[in-house]
Each structure stands twice: as structure tokens, then as C-alpha cells.
Amino acid sequence: MAKKREKVDKLTTDAYKGVRDFYPEEQAFLNYLFATMRGVAKHFGYEEYHASILEPAELYKAKGAENEEIVREQTYTFIDRGGREVTLRPEMTPTLARMVARKRREMGFPLRWYSIPNVFRYERPQRGRLREHWQFNADIFGSPSPVADAEIMLLAHSLMRAFGATDEDFIIKLGSRNFLDSIVEELDLSPQHAKALRHLLDRKNKITRQEFTREVEELGIAVETLSPKKVPSDVAEILALLKYLGVSNAQFDPAIVRGFDYYSGVVFEVFDTHPENRRAMFGGGRYDNLTALFDAEELPAVGFAAGDVTFKDFLSVRGLLPEYLPNAKVYIAIARADFASEAMRLAGELRKNNVSTAVDFGDKKLSEQIKAAVRHGIPYLIVFGEDELVSQSLRVKDLASGKETVLARGELSSFFTTL
Amino acid sequence: MAKKREKVDKLTTDAYKGVRDFYPEEQAFLNYLFATMRGVAKHFGYEEYHASILEPAELYKAKGAENEEIVREQTYTFIDRGGREVTLRPEMTPTLARMVARKRREMGFPLRWYSIPNVFRYERPQRGRLREHWQFNADIFGSPSPVADAEIMLLAHSLMRAFGATDEDFIIKLGSRNFLDSIVEELDLSPQHAKALRHLLDRKNKITRQEFTREVEELGIAVETLSPKKVPSDVAEILALLKYLGVSNAQFDPAIVRGFDYYSGVVFEVFDTHPENRRAMFGGGRYDNLTALFDAEELPAVGFAAGDVTFKDFLSVRGLLPEYLPNAKVYIAIARADFASEAMRLAGELRKNNVSTAVDFGDKKLSEQIKAAVRHGIPYLIVFGEDELVSQSLRVKDLASGKETVLARGELSSFFTTL
Numbered sequence: 001m002a003k004k005r006e007k008v009d010k011l012t013t014d015a016y017k018g019v020r021d022f023y024p025e026e027q028a029f030l031n032y033l034f035a036t037m038r039g040v041a042k043h044f045g046y047e048e049y050h051a052s053i054l055e056p057a058e059l060y061k062a063k064g065a066e067n068e069e070i071v072r073e074q075t076y077t078f079i080d081r082g083g084r085e086v087t088l089r090p091e092m093t094p095t096l097a098r099m100v101a102r103k104r105r106e107m108g109f110p111l112r113w114y115s116i117p118n119v120f121r122y123e124r125p126q127r128g129r130l131r132e133h134w135q136f137n138a139d140i141f142g143s144p145s146p147v148a149d150a151e152i153m154l155l156a157h158s159l160m161r162a163f164g165a166t167d168e169d170f171i172i173k174l175g176s177r178n179f180l181d182s183i184v185e186e187l188d189l190s191p192q193h194a195k196a197l198r199h200l201l202d203r204k205n206k207i208t209r210q211e212f213t214r215e216v217e218e219l220g221i222a223v224e225t226l227s228p229k230k231v232p233s234d235v236a237e238i239l240a241l242l243k244y245l246g247v248s249n250a251q252f253d254p255a256i257v258r259g260f261d262y263y264s265g266v267v268f269e270v271f272d273t274h275p276e277n278r279r280a281m282f283g284g285g286r287y288d289n290l291t292a293l294f295d296a297e298e299l300p301a302v303g304f305a306a307g308d309v310t311f312k313d314f315l316s317v318r319g320l321l322p323e324y325l326p327n328a329k330v331y332i333a334i335a336r337a338d339f340a341s342e343a344m345r346l347a348g349e350l351r352k353n354n355v356s357t358a359v360d361f362g363d364k365k366l367s368e369q370i371k372a373a374v375r376h377g378i379p380y381l382i383v384f385g386e387d388e389l390v391s392q393s394l395r396v397k398d399l400a401s402g403k404e405t406v407l408a409r410g411e412l413s414s415f416f417t418t419l
Numbered sequence: 420m421a422k423k424r425e426k427v428d429k430l431t432t433d434a435y436k437g438v439r440d441f442y443p444e445e446q447a448f449l450n451y452l453f454a455t456m457r458g459v460a461k462h463f464g465y466e467e468y469h470a471s472i473l474e475p476a477e478l479y480k481a482k483g484a485e486n487e488e489i490v491r492e493q494t495y496t497f498i499d500r501g502g503r504e505v506t507l508r509p510e511m512t513p514t515l516a517r518m519v520a521r522k523r524r525e526m527g528f529p530l531r532w533y534s535i536p537n538v539f540r541y542e543r544p545q546r547g548r549l550r551e552h553w554q555f556n557a558d559i560f561g562s563p564s565p566v567a568d569a570e571i572m573l574l575a576h577s578l579m580r581a582f583g584a585t586d587e588d589f590i591i592k593l594g595s596r597n598f599l600d601s602i603v604e605e606l607d608l609s610p611q612h613a614k615a616l617r618h619l620l621d622r623k624n625k626i627t628r629q630e631f632t633r634e635v636e637e638l639g640i641a642v643e644t645l646s647p648k649k650v651p652s653d654v655a656e657i658l659a660l661l662k663y664l665g666v667s668n669a670q671f672d673p674a675i676v677r678g679f680d681y682y683s684g685v686v687f688e689v690f691d692t693h694p695e696n697r698r699a700m701f702g703g704g705r706y707d708n709l710t711a712l713f714d715a716e717e718l719p720a721v722g723f724a725a726g727d728v729t730f731k732d733f734l735s736v737r738g739l740l741p742e743y744l745p746n747a748k749v750y751i752a753i754a755r756a757d758f759a760s761e762a763m764r765l766a767g768e769l770r771k772n773n774v775s776t777a778v779d780f781g782d783k784k785l786s787e788q789i790k791a792a793v794r795h796g797i798p799y800l801i802v803f804g805e806d807e808l809v810s811q812s813l814r815v816k817d818l819a820s821g822k823e824t825v826l827a828r829g830e831l832s833s834f835f836t837t838l
Contacts, residue, residue, distance in 0.1 A: 011481055013521035013713050016505060019471035021518050024532070027467045043770045045747025045777030045797070048446045052438035052551050053472065053537075062430055078497035081541060086435060099440050102432035108794030110780055112747075113443070118472075122500060132471050145780035147759040154763075158770075244760050245767060294432050328464025328531075340566040341663050344573075348664060351462045351577075358464030361529055361564035375527030378464070 018123060018131030025324045030134065032322050033308055034116050037136045040159045041114040044151070046138055049113050051095045053120065057085035059094045062293050076120050076131075088120040092137045092305065093262070093290065100141050100301075101294035109142025109299075130309065139303030141291075146234065149266050149286055150241035152302050156270055156282075157247050163311065164320045167249040170281070174239065174268045175201075175256025177285075179232040183225060193219055201226070204255035205280075226254045234266050262287040268304070277317045282306035324377070328358040329416060330396075331373035335385030337362035343384045346394075346409070353413030374399060380416070437542060437550030444743045449553065451741050452727055453535050456555045459578050460533040463570070465557055468532050470514045472539065476504035478513045481712050495539050495550075507539040511556045511724065512681070512709065519560050520713035528561025528718075549728065558722030560710075565653065568685050568705055569660035571721050575689055575701075576666050582730065583739045586668040589700070593658065593687045594620075594675025596704075598651040602644060612638055620645070623674035624699075645673045653685050681706040687723070696736045701725035743796070747777040748835060749815075750792035754804030756781035762803045765813075765828070772832030793818060799835070 015021045022030060038048070060071045071077055076088040089095055092115055100111065115137045123129040138155055140148045153172055160170050180201070184194040200215050207215075216223045224230075231239070231252045242250045250268075258267040267285030272278060284304025291299040315321050330350060332343045340362050347357040358378065360369040366383065373381050381397040388394055392409045407415055434440045441449060457467070479490045490496055495507040508514055511534055519530065534556045542548040557574055559567045572591055579589050599620070603613045619634050626634075635642045643649075650658070650671040661669045669687075677686040686704030691697060703723025710718040734740050749769060751762045759781050766776040777797065779788040785802065792800050800816040807813055811828045826834055 010714060011477055011517070011712050012475070013517050014475075015517075016471060016473040016475055017501065017503065019473050021471075021521075022469035023518065023522065024466035024468055027469050030469070031467065042746040043773075043775050045745070045750075045775050047443035047746055047795075048450065049443055050441035050446050050449070052435060052440075054435040054438050054539075054551065056431070056433075056435055058430055076497075076499070080495070082436065084436065098430070098432050098434075099442065102440075103442065106794075108791035110782075110791070112777060120473075132473065143780040143782050145756070145759065145782055147763065147778075147780045150760075151763065151778070241760055241763075245763055293430050295429060326464070327461040327466055331464075337564070340564065341569075341660055344566065344570065344660075344664055354462075356462050356464050358531060359566075359570070361562040361566045363529075363562050363564055372527035372529070375525075376466075 018129070020130070020132070024326075028324050029312065029321065030308060033134075033311055036162050037114075037116060037159065040155065040162050041136075041138060043158070044112065044155055046112040046114040046155075049096070049099060049115050050117065051089075051092075051099065051115075053088050053118065054086050055089050055095060055098075057087040059098060060087055060090065074122050076122055089117065090121050091119055092117045092135065093139075093287070093303070094293075096137065096139060096303075097290040097301070098294060100299065101291045104291070104297075104299065107141075110148065111141040112139075113141070114138040134308040135305050136307075137303065137305045139301060141299055141301045143302075144288065144300040146237045146266075147241060148300075149238050149302050150245065152284060152304055153238070153242060153250065153268055154245055154247060156268075156284075156304055156306070157242075157249075159306070160270065163315060165314070165318070167247075169273055169318065170249065170314075171271050171273055172242075172247070172250040172268055173253035173256050173271060174235045174250060174266055175253055175258070176232045176235050176266050177257070177263050178234055178265060179254065180257060182232075183221070187221060187225075189219075197221070198257050201255045201257050202259070205253075228252055228254055238266055256283070258283060258285055262290050264288045265302075270306075272310075272314050272317075274314075274317050277313055281310040281314060326377045328356050328376065328378045330355060330357045330380045330382060331376070331378040332357065332359045332382045332384055333366055333369035333373065334360055334362040335366060335383065339384050339389065342389060346382075346384065346412075349409075350413055350416070353417060355413055355416040437548070439549070439551070443745075447743050448731065448740065449727060452553075452730055455581050456533075456535060456578065459574065459581050460555075460557060462577070463531065463574055465531040465533040465574075468515070468518060468534050469536065470508075470511075470518065470534075472507050472537065473505050474508050474514060474517075476506040478517060479506055479509065493541050495541055508536065509540050510538055511536045511554065512558075512706070512722070513712075515556065515558060515722075516709040516720070517713060519718065520710040523710070523714075523716075523718065526561075529567065530560040531558075532560070533557040553727040554724050555726075556722065556724045558720060560718055560720045562721075563707065563719040565656045565685075566660060567719075568657050568721050569664065571703060571723055572657070572661060572669065572687055573664055573666060575687075575703075575723055575725070576661075576668075578725070579689065582734060584733070584737070586666075588692055588737065589668065589733075590690045590692055591661075591666070591669040591687055592672035592675050592690060593654045593669060593685055594672055594677070595651045595654050595685050596676070596682050597653055597684060598673065599676060601651075602640070606640060606644075608638075616640070617676050620674045620676050621678070624672075647671055647673055657685055675702070677702060677704055681709050683707045684721075689725075691729075691733050691736075693733075693736050696732055700729040700733060745796045747775050747795065747797045749774060749776045749799045749801060750795070750797040751776065751778045751801045751803055752785055752788035752792065753779055753781040754785060754802065758803050758808065761808060765801075765803065765831075768828075769832055769835070772836060774832055774835040 057077050075090045080086050118134050120132050204212050213223045235252050256269050263285045265286030269280040269283035272281050286302040288300040289298050334343050343359045347359045350357040381399055382394055396405045476496050494509045499505050537551055537553050539551050623631050632642045654671050675688050682704045684705030688699040688702035691700050705721040707719040708717050753762050762778045766778045769776040800818055801813055815824045
């Protein structure tokens with residue numbers, strides 16, 4: 001009986017505004033990215049954690065009035081059917097602090113944790129920015145030591161190197177919240193002026209030196225006060241440690257202040273040095289007070305987060321993107337549809353010996369089947385026909401070179417595994 | 420300058436209702452689950468795809484009135500700031516159909532794809548059911564052949580075997596939408612009776628045989644019509660193929676009908692046979708019409724989806740859960756805080772030789788540092804002190820056995836890599 005179907009308008013195949021579909025080649029890149037991140041994190045003994053993207057909205061409101069505005073205007077926040085206000089996490093750090101605060105009494109410190117969550121921001125569509133991206137997060141909880149800050153930056157450095165970058169390809173710029181606070185205190189700046197100074201520093205690398213000098217002086221501050229030559233002591237100590245550990249591409253930059261309210265010490269950003277992509281890729285820093293949102297005790301913490309898109313841009317301009325390889329090594333095409341079950345058996349023998357194999361079901365003629373194998377980028381083809389069924393001898397074709405090799409069925413697996 | 424912080428109520432550390440936090444041991448299990456799934460999918464030549472959890476709500480409404488109710492009552496659906504109605508995907512198949520329909524002209528068929536998405540359902544909290552879980556999806560597009568159905572079931576079978584299950588641990592039960600339709604047609608059942616019959620079949624394995632017989636007869640149907648001995652021809656053909664391919668634990672069960680509207684042919688479910696966990700674990704089937712929602716042409720498809728929770732239960736009752744191993748192999752504790760940078764250098768040497776190493780920053784006394792290493796479950800400990808700095812000879816302690824080995828610094832990496 002044919003099913004009745006209501007006449008409906010055809011649906012669009014577009015993804016939701018501002019998010020991405022990951023077709024196999026794009027997903028293969030993400031998998032490469034994640035595997036490299038996991039490899040580096042594991043080397044440093046970081047444990048992986050994860051959480052739902054759904055969080056109570058209060059988690060993001062608690063950090064003060066400025067954040068409430070962000071929750072209202074820049075996050076996905078909605079009321080669920082139970083009347084709870086829910087937010088799709090815009091970043092991982094509050095979730096991390098919540099999870100650590102929850103089980104801190106059972107944990108060993110220093111705690112080294114990493115995660116690769118997707119995070120959501122409500123961005124205006126016209127800006128062309130993504131509403132969802134993936135982000136590597138690495139954090140240390142429980143140590144106030146500058147060595148912990150140095151390790152986090154060393155981890156960021158190792159991550160860049162693991163992707164094939166040299167020390168000339170990027171630079172780690174360190175700033176200090178304490179440095180900014182000390183200027184504010186020393187010059188007795190009003191809260192408005194202090195805020196203006198922070199915003200001005202944040203814009204420093206985007207405006208000309210003349211503009212910067214003029215605006216600094218408008219705030220009644222001598223521009224020398226903000227010279228990168230006057231390295232604050234907390235930054236100097238970490239720079240010395242990094243140098244001792246072999247990191248040569250780190251330096252002080254007073255313009256590094258970072259956006260989030262919760263930073264409380266040294267902060268840093270990794271910059272791409274490529275002329276076509278000269279910009280901050282990612283960053284982080286010390287935040288010692290965040291767990292205090294949940295209970296009385298504060299727990300020192302330092303960490304960073306790095307997104308998938310900036311990495312792709314970085315690797316792309318340098319030709320460091322990996323080549324896409326399909327999961328199947330061998331494709332078995334069949335001369336007649338009723339050879340499918342025998343071809344499936346042959347595939348089973350190959351799989352048993354760890355050779356990834358896909359089979360055609362014979363719905364189309366042979367030339368179309370071979371075209372499908374080529375479209376998928378599968379390197380080897382076997383055509384299964386009358387002769388193959390009888391003789392138990394098979395012809396393997398290298399689809400790139402066209403070269404053919406005739407093999408007995410029993411020799412087939414070892415041919416592929418010893419390639 | 421100390422930062423001012425508004426006095427705020429302390430936040431709860433609870434996760435949002437119905438979702439889970441994944442602490443390292445739980446995440447390690449997920450990683451094992453996903454790696455095993457990926458391994459099997461790769462063996463069969465399936466390519467991985469992915470998409471955002473955000474989808475236009477229309478994607479789930481289009482399948483008819485019944486689905487509109489599901490969208491309204493059982494999904495997370497909200498209006499974004501641009502006035503778009505958005506749904507957190509409750510399943511992956513509509514997204515998959517959308518992605519395939521979008522690029523079908525560039526694709527080679529048969530197309531074998533898999534994904535491991537998280538999916539969301541709005542469940543009433545009192546039922547204690549999860550609102551988010553992870554789900555392995557595998558699908559073939561472009562073949563109407565029963566061999567494709569057989570391959571999907573063989574893939575499900577291989578997945579179970581890859582987790583360590585034997586053929587006695589589970590059973591694959593096949594049903595048929597055509598079989599159900601033919602009964603409805605033959606007996607000329609009204610739409611109400613047809614629906615009642617489907618719901619009754621769906622409940623068959625949850626009620627007694629007497630209850631089932633009575634309710635079938637109330638619908639005016641002889642219970643023999645639904646006998647598992649009358650195997651429909653489409654099911655019989657697939658069962659014969661599976662047998663030929665070495666799958667011995669598959670059988671016909673007229674009660675297998677599956678919930679979703681889009682199924683159009685043979686459907687199946689994998690059942691756990693363990694007395695404490697006897698229930699359907701996961702399932703799938705043929706759905707040949709779904710891409711027609713997007714454009715005129717229909718594309719035959721067959722697939723299945725399997726969730727993380729049922730797998731965990733299955734492995735748990737059989738003692739098949741893998742042991743948790745921390746990412747760090749070696750922990751370096753330090754006798755004095757100012758040895759931290761030297762300990763970091765030693766860790767760098769070990770990491771260069773692929774030995775995962777974590778370092779203590781020396782914020783606490785030595786005995787506390789060693790306790791932290793034990794809490795993390797790290798197998799080896801090195802205490803770095805005055806002697807180690809001078810002599811360049813190091814004592815490695817196996818924390819499980821207590822056994823100590825003294826090694827020259829240069830021998831250290833090879834000690835761990837040859838373990």
C-alpha cells in the first residue's frame with residue numbers, strides 16, 4: 001500500500017543561520033584538529049572533561065551587571081517548559097568552574113583539565129560571524145604559582161608547534177591585569193577613566209601610534225607609563241620561565257588586557273605573524289576567583305581557549321592543512337547485482353584483516369560504480385565478476401596510477417596491509 | 420588593588436535538569452565508546468559528517484501532523500532574536516537528509532555516512548529520563564537493494580562484537596512496514612484500527628501473551644495473522660543474506676514497527692538478552708522518502724542510531740566497561756618550590772620522547788603532592804630534590820607496587836617507553 005503524504009512546500013536545505021554543516025572533508029579537518037589538541041593535552045597529563053551545552057542562565061549573569069547585558073544580548077537564552085531560564089553556553093570557563101567547585105573535595109590539586117566543547121554566541125547575521133564554533137580549553141586549578149601560568153603558555157606553544165608552526169609563525173604576547181590596576185591606583189583614575197584606559201589598550205593594536213598617544217594623553221596619562229619596555233614584575237617572571245623552558249617567541253605587550261571580567265593576573269594572546277593573517281588567534285590568563293561564585297573558598301586558576309576557525313585560517317595561509325583521505329581503502333564493484341552477497345563476503349575477509357572496504361550494491365552499471373569509487377577518492381578498486389567468482393583470483397586496480405595487480409583471494413589482505 | 424565584587428548569592432553547582440556533566444572517568448568512557456564506533460564505521464568505509472545542534476523548527480514539522488505535536492511538546496524549540504523558530508535536534512536523520520539533499524549532485528552513491536551527535540528531547544523531569552544523549556548514526560543513501568539493509572544490520576552486529584559482546588548476548592529482531600501495511604489492506608482496517616494495531620504491536624513485548632491475544636482479537640484480527648512463523652518475503656530475504664554473512668542471531672518479530680513515521684520498509688531492533696537488562700537497545704530501518712521533503716526526487720536510504728546510555732548499561736551488566744587510565748604516566752613532585760622550573764625541564768625531556776608527564780608546582784608539602792598523584796591514579800612518581808638536581812640520577816617509584824628504580828636522567832624516557 002502506497003503511503004499517503006500530505007502535499008507540503010519543499011523545505012530549504014540551508015543550515016540554520018550562522019552555523020555550519022560538516023561534510024566529510026570538513027569533518028575530517030575537525031577530527032585532525034581535535035586529535036592534535038588531544039595529543040598535546042595528553043602529553044602534559046591533562047584529563048578530558050565535558051558537559052552539556054545547556055546551562056542555567058544564572059551561571060552567566062552572576063559575574064556582574066556587565067555580564068547580564070551580555071547574557072541578554074549576545075547569548076541564546078530561553079525559558080524551558082518548566083519555567084527555567086536556560087543558556088546555550090557562550091564559553092566553557094563558567095561550566096568548568098561549576099564542575100570543579102562541585103567535586104573539589106574529592107580532587108587532587110593541581111588539577112589539569114581540558115575539553116573541546118562547541119560554544120554559542122548570538123551574533124548579528126550581517127556581521128557574517130559564526131554563531132557556533134568549537135573551542136579547545138585547557139586549565140590548571142589549585143596553583144597560584146607563576147610556573148602554572150608558564151605551563152599554560154608552554155602548552156599553547158606546544159599546540160602551535162604540533163600543528164607544524166615554527167616559532168617565527170606566531171608570537172605570545174603577555175599583559176597583566178595587576179599592571180593596569182597599579183596604573184589606575186598610582187594615577188588615582190576615576191572608574192570611568194579606568195574603563196576608558198582598558199578599552200583604549202584593547203584597541204591599541206588596531207589604531208595608529210599617533211591616535212593611541214593622543215587618546216592616552218586625553219586621559220591625562222603620560223604615554224611612557226604604558227611603554228612595553230617597562231615590563232611588570234609578574235610578567236617578567238613568567239617570561240624568564242618561558243625562556244628557560246625553550247620558548248623564545250614571548251614578549252610583554254601592555255595592550256593585552258582580555259575582555260572577560262574574571263581575569264585577575266597575567267593574561268596572554270597568541271598572534272599570527274603572517275602578513276595576510278596578522279591578528280590575535282586565541283588567549284587566556286589567570287582567574288583566581290571564579291569558583292567563589294559557588295562556595296566560600298577561592299581556588300587559583302589559569303587557562304586558555306582556542307577556536308577551530310582561527311586554527312583553520314592559520315594552517316590554511318601556510319599550506320599546513322592535512323590532505324583528505326577517505327575511510328575506505330578498497331572499493332568492490334560488481335558486474336552483476338546478484339554478486340553482491342559474495343562481494344560482501346570478500347569485504348568481510350578484508351575487514352577481518354583490518355582493511356577498510358566498501359561494497360557497491362550493483363544498482364547501477366559497472367562504469368557508474370567505478371565513477372562512485374573515484375568520487376569518494378577511494379584508492380583501490382576490485383571488480384567482482386563471473387571470472388572472480390570461479391577462479392578465486394582478483395585484479396586490484398590503483399585508481400590514481402591505473403596500475404593493476406592480480407592476486408589470489410588469500411593474498412589480498414596482506415597486499416593492502418603491507419602497502 | 421583588590422577587585423570589588425558585588426555581594427551575590429552563591430550559585431548551585433548542579434548541572435541543568437536532565438543533562439550530565441562528564442568528569443574525566445565518564446568522559447574517558449565516552450571516548451572509548453566513540454573510538455570503537457569510529458573504528459567499526461571506518462572498517463566499512465563510512466565517512467563521518469556532523470552538523471550544528473541548531474536546526475530550523477520546520478525540519479521536524481514537515482513530516483505531518485503527528486510530528487508537529489512532537490515538535491511542540493517534546494523538543495526544545497524557541498524563537499531566536501531574528502524571529503526564527505529554532506529546534507535543538509531531537510534526532511540526526513532529518514539533518515542528514517537535508518545535507519544529502521543539498522549536495523546530492525556532487526555525491527557518489529551508494530553513500531555511506533556516520534556521525535556521533537548529541538540529541539535533545541524535552542522529557543518531563545519526573546520520569547528521570549535524560550534530556551540530552553549521544554548517539555551513533557550510520558546510514559546508506561542511494562540503494563534500494565536488500566543487501567544495503569543487510570549491510571546496515573551487519574554493521575550493527577559488528578559494533579556489538581567490537582564492544583566484546585558474543586552472539587548470545589544480543590539478538591537482532593526484524594520487522595516490516597510492508598507486512599503491517601499488507602495486513603491493514605487485506606483486512607481493510609480503518610485508519611483508527613490500523614493505528615491501534617501498530618501501537619499494540621509496539622507494546623507486544625511489554626505485555627503478556629494473553630493480553631496481546633485479547634487486544635488483537637478486539638480489533639477483529641485473528642492472532643495467527645501476526646505469527647512470527649509467517650515471515651514476510653522482504654524480511655526473509657535479508658535474514659538469508661545475514662545468515663550467509665555469518666550473522667546467526669537475527670530473526671523475524673512482527674512486533675518490531677519503530678516509532679518514526681518516515682520508515683518505509685524493513686525495520687530492526689537490537690535486543691539485549693541479559694536477564695537484568697532484557698530490552699531493545701537501539702534500532703533503525705529503511706526510509707526511502709525523506710529527501711523528497713527537499714526536492715522532487717526520492718532517494719532510497721537505510722540506517723540506524725544507537726545511544727550512549729544503552730551501551731553503557733549493556734557493557735556494565737557484563738563487566739565489559741574498560742578500566743580508567745589517566746593521561747599522565749609520570750608525576751614529578753618537587754622537594755622545594757624553586758625546583759619547579761627544573762622539574763618542568765625534565766618533564767619536557769620526557770614529553771619529547773612521548774612520555775606523558777605532569778609536574779607539581781610545589782605549592783604544598785611533598786606528602787600532599789604525592790597524595791595528589793595517587794588521587795589522579797598516575798602510575799609512576801619521581802621526587803625531584805637537591806640530590807636529583809646535583810647527581811642527575813633519579814628514583815622512579817611504581818605507585819601501585821611501591822617498587823623503586825634508580826635511573827640516570829638520560830635513561831629515563833626509554834625506561835617508560837619500553838615498559
